[in-house]
């Protein structure tokens with residue numbers, strides 16, 4: 001919601017929201033898209049490993065002046081990705097990551113509001 005507000009997109013403006021989302025499928029104009037697959041047999045363990053891998057890759061790219069955007073939205077279109085590459089059926093598309101040099105676009109000036117650590121801690125049950 002904060003991002004849409006910064007981009008001047010009204011909550012009720014479905015066309016504008018769809019248009020913004022659609023940019024995922026042109027990888028926001030980035031020259032490189034990475035497709036991250038995990039082995040189906042490894043389930044959540046592979047997802048944890050891949051998450052750590054993604055964070056390291058994203059931070060490493062950032063340290064070299066590159067921008068990235070993790071794209072869960074890309075995993076929805078696994079069939080389209082499979083048409084372009086030879087990928088074993090044992091693997092499943094988890095996420096895309098686009099990589100490029102960040103533009104001066106307004107969207108790249110967005111800074112998400114961070115919640116405090118106490119807000120992500122669950123309270124204990126009263127027995």
Ligand SMILES: Cc1cc2nc3c(=O)[nH]c(=O)nc-3n(C[C@H](O)[C@H](O)[C@H](O)COP(=O)(O)O)c2cc1C
Pocket residue numbers: 024069070071072073074095110111112
């Ligand atoms: C696993 C994962 C999937 C994401 N998928 C998308 C996506 O499909 N499209 C998108 O625009 N941003 C996506 N994001 C990026 C977030 O919207 C956000 O920009 C990014 O995590 C940077 O966080 P920050 O704005 O809190 O610094 C994803 C982030 C993560 C970690």
